[in-house]
Amino acid sequence: MFANLSDRLTETFRNLRGKGRLTEADIDGTIREIRRALLDADVAVPVVRTFTGNIRERALGAEVSGALNPGQQVVKIVNEELVAILGGEARQLRFAKNGPTVIMLAGLQGAGKTTLAGKLAHHLKQQGHTPLLVAADLQRPNAVTQLKVVGERAGVPVFAPEAGVTREDERPRGNPVKVAKKGLKEAEQRQHSVVIVDTAGRLGIDQELMKQASDIRKAVEPDEVLFVIDAMIGQDAVATATAFQEGVDFTGVVLTKLDGDARGGAALSVAEVTGRPIMFASTGEKLDDFEVFHPDRMASRILDMGDILTLIEQA
Amino acid sequence: GTGLGQSLLAIFRRGSLSQDDWDELEETLLMADVGAAATDELMADLKARVKADPDGDPRTLLRAALLDVVDPSLDRGLALGEAGDGALHSAIVVGVNGVGKTTTVGKLARVLVAEERSVVLGAADTFRAAAADQLETWGSRVGVPVVRSHVDGADPASVAFEAADRARSEQAEVLLVDTAGRLQNKQGLMDELGKIVRVVSKVSPPSEVLLVLDATTGQNGLTQARVFGQVAPLTGIVLTKLDGTAKGGIVLAVQRELGVPVKFVGLGEGADDLAPFDAAGFVDSLLGE
Numbered sequence: 001m002f003a004n005l006s007d008r009l010t011e012t013f014r015n016l017r018g019k020g021r022l023t024e025a026d027i028d029g030t031i032r033e034i035r036r037a038l039l040d041a042d043v044a045v046p047v048v049r050t051f052t053g054n055i056r057e058r059a060l061g062a063e064v065s066g067a068l069n070p071g072q073q074v075v076k077i078v079n080e081e082l083v084a085i086l087g088g089e090a091r092q093l094r095f096a097k098n099g100p101t102v103i104m105l106a107g108l109q110g111a112g113k114t115t116l117a118g119k120l121a122h123h124l125k126q127q128g129h130t131p132l133l134v135a136a137d138l139q140r141p142n143a144v145t146q147l148k149v150v151g152e153r154a155g156v157p158v159f160a161p162e163a164g165v166t167r168e169d170e171r172p173r174g175n176p177v178k179v180a181k182k183g184l185k186e187a188e189q190r191q192h193s194v195v196i197v198d199t200a201g202r203l204g205i206d207q208e209l210m211k212q213a214s215d216i217r218k219a220v221e222p223d224e225v226l227f228v229i230d231a232m233i234g235q236d237a238v239a240t241a242t243a244f245q246e247g248v249d250f251t252g253v254v255l256t257k258l259d260g261d262a263r264g265g266a267a268l269s270v271a272e273v274t275g276r277p278i279m280f281a282s283t284g285e286k287l288d289d290f291e292v293f294h295p296d297r298m299a300s301r302i303l304d305m306g307d308i309l310t311l312i313e314q315a
Numbered sequence: 316g317t318g319l320g321q322s323l324l325a326i327f328r329r330g331s332l333s334q335d336d337w338d339e340l341e342e343t344l345l346m347a348d349v350g351a352a353a354t355d356e357l358m359a360d361l362k363a364r365v366k367a368d369p370d371g372d373p374r375t376l377l378r379a380a381l382l383d384v385v386d387p388s389l390d391r392g393l394a395l396g397e398a399g400d401g402a403l404h405s406a407i408v409v410g411v412n413g414v415g416k417t418t419t420v421g422k423l424a425r426v427l428v429a430e431e432r433s434v435v436l437g438a439a440d441t442f443r444a445a446a447a448d449q450l451e452t453w454g455s456r457v458g459v460p461v462v463r464s465h466v467d468g469a470d471p472a473s474v475a476f477e478a479a480d481r482a483r484s485e486q487a488e489v490l491l492v493d494t495a496g497r498l499q500n501k502q503g504l505m506d507e508l509g510k511i512v513r514v515v516s517k518v519s520p521p522s523e524v525l526l527v528l529d530a531t532t533g534q535n536g537l538t539q540a541r542v543f544g545q546v547a548p549l550t551g552i553v554l555t556k557l558d559g560t561a562k563g564g565i566v567l568a569v570q571r572e573l574g575v576p577v578k579f580v581g582l583g584e585g586a587d588d589l590a591p592f593d594a595a596g597f598v599d600s601l602l603g604e
């Protein structure tokens with residue numbers, strides 16, 4: 001057993017010399033290792049299948065440059081394909097031409113939406129914007145309290161006309177769609193440049209809640225709908241991302257909890273299946289643990305190819 | 316979804332298995348997050364079973380192989396004593412961020428209250444915004460007291476100790492400690508968890524350390540179980556969010572490698588959405604029934 005793909009491929013190609021064109025036999029061994037590495041990284045099975053298919057096609061008959069052995073040559077192709085799917089250059093946030101820019105957050109329970117709301121607000125404030133946070137999760141116990149604390153930490157006001165579920169009142173009350181709409185109005189009146197709408201976590205198959213998210217979207221016509229997804233998610237990434245794409249038609253993706261040691265293959269699944277750009281990475285619990293997404297870093301993280309990539313770059 | 320079950324059914328109806336059928340079977344396990352290593356082993360096991368019993372229904376044989384890993388004979392009850400046994404029993408709930416720890420503490424309290432146990436909750440998450448408020452809401456929902464700090468970032472071990480101390484002095488029967496979410500690769504936070512466990516142990520050595528795993532979690536779930544288990548030996552898994560489309564197959568790998576059984580499953584956000592783990596039902600759902 002070898003620790004990572006890099007080691008395993010080095011072993012696979014120990015006895016081969018990099019000459020001429022790649023043969024089918026060269027490629028098959030490598031593809032097997034790559035498939036296994038992608039599965040271990042939680043890339044969804046159908047995505048692994050298309051991906052390795054494409055790699056195989058591109059690699060067959062590819063010219064082997066003198067400096068690389070066949071394994072390294074395939075890895076180079078894999079890396080290029082990965083980065084291409086993960087989205088070459090990161091896209092910037094789209095801002096509204098007139099009036100406040102509206103950003104809506106959506107995703108599964110516990111993905112990191114409320115935390116991200118604070119991070120985005122903090123980030124935009126530093127850039128000279130005047131964000132307003134809107135508390136449209138009236139369902140999770142103390143979600144509104146949580147957003148208020150987050151807003152306080154970020155030094156950004158929170159619009160919260162409904163208290164949501166609290167110790168004082170345990171029944172869900174108020175209408176998240178109305179709260180979002182009022183929040184936008186409030187931002188217009190007070191001339192906030194950005195509105196960030198935090199929504200409740202919901203499952204892809206929860207039709208009622210998905211309808212609610214879609215209604216919130218219609219009510220505030222966001223410039224960006226960000227789908228927030230946990231980097232630790234496994235095969236369910238495809239079903240969930242598809243459901244949110246159909247439900248709220250998100251415009252971008254934020255990958256959270258990248259400070260962990262999950263390989264984050266979901267990034268590939270979501271990008272491939274939805275075609276939406278991954279825009280930001282969330283890398284911790286604190287306000288500034290937030291960065292622009294780097295496709296190249298993610299590619300090498302998914303396949304654990306550190307050493308081999310350095311070799312290839314030097315070739 | 317149901318696709319998995321339908322594809323399996325289609326395969327099994329075809330009788331003898333071709334290579335494509337084997338591949339498809341393998342994929343169904345992978346797609347349930349069982350993981351490549353555990354899937355390899357299960358497929359080898361299935362091949363042996365098919366060989367030994369060529370007339371057997373491969374579907375039944377795979378189900379049996381899966382059930383063997385899950386082991387329905389394991390005791391999955393909570394080791395928290397009996398009502399009226401006069402002792403204080405404690406449980407600590409641990410896991411990575413956002414998996415459902417606080418919700419699970421609330422739901423477990425509801426179960427224990429229904430069994431007429433007196434329960435105290437300890438809010439040893441002093442970090443996440445409004446974590447203690449969230450637990451207090453759960454406490455009032457199910458009618459049990461919560462010991463918390465009102466200072467952000469207070470020492471979580473101190474709060475845990477205070478909760479244990481209060482549970483003892485009020486002669487409560489069960490103490491449930493909610494802890495902050497932490498990623499297992501953060502040494503400082505894992506050390507902090509160790510301290511919480513030690514401090515509670517001074518009053519009442521925890522007879523349950525429950526790791527909460529989110530059913531959507533992929534292969535990282537195994538690392539979570541390994542590393543949390545090093546800080547405090549795990550007595551059980553609570554598999555949450557099983558009401559979604561995820562199958563939670565990673566718990567097979569966890570049980571196969573570490574022997575830690577799933578005790579409960581989370582099936583929603585409400586107080587009653589907690590159920591005892593049912594091995595046969597879980598296997599059937601992996602197979603898409």
Ligand SMILES: Nc1nc2c(ncn2[C@@H]2O[C@H](COP(=O)(O)OP(=O)(O)OP(=O)(O)O)[C@@H](O)[C@H]2O)c(=O)[nH]1
Binds near residue numbers: 413
């Ligand atoms: N380590 C780490 N933790 C994070 C990150 N983002 C969020 N969290 C934590 O994950 C947990 C859940 O985050 P929330 O922001 O409450 O998630 P949510 O999506 O709003 O959850 P719901 O509203 O319940 O659906 C909290 O403990 C956060 O501190 C991250 O990038 N890294």
Ligand SMILES: Nc1nc2c(ncn2[C@@H]2O[C@H](COP(=O)(O)OP(=O)(O)OP(=O)(O)O)[C@@H](O)[C@H]2O)c(=O)[nH]1
Binds near residue numbers: 413418
């Ligand atoms: N659908 C569903 N949602 C759940 C389940 N269990 C918890 N949740 C939701 O998941 C989100 C996170 O739950 P919490 O209990 O706050 O998770 P936690 O592990 O305490 O989170 P941190 O303390 O921030 O690490 C909330 O929105 C819960 O309502 C479940 O079984 N099913």
Ligand SMILES: [Mg+2]
Binds near residue numbers: 114137140198199
């Ligand atoms: Mg939230």
Ligand SMILES: [Mg+2]
Binds near residue numbers: 418446494496
């Ligand atoms: Mg919690």
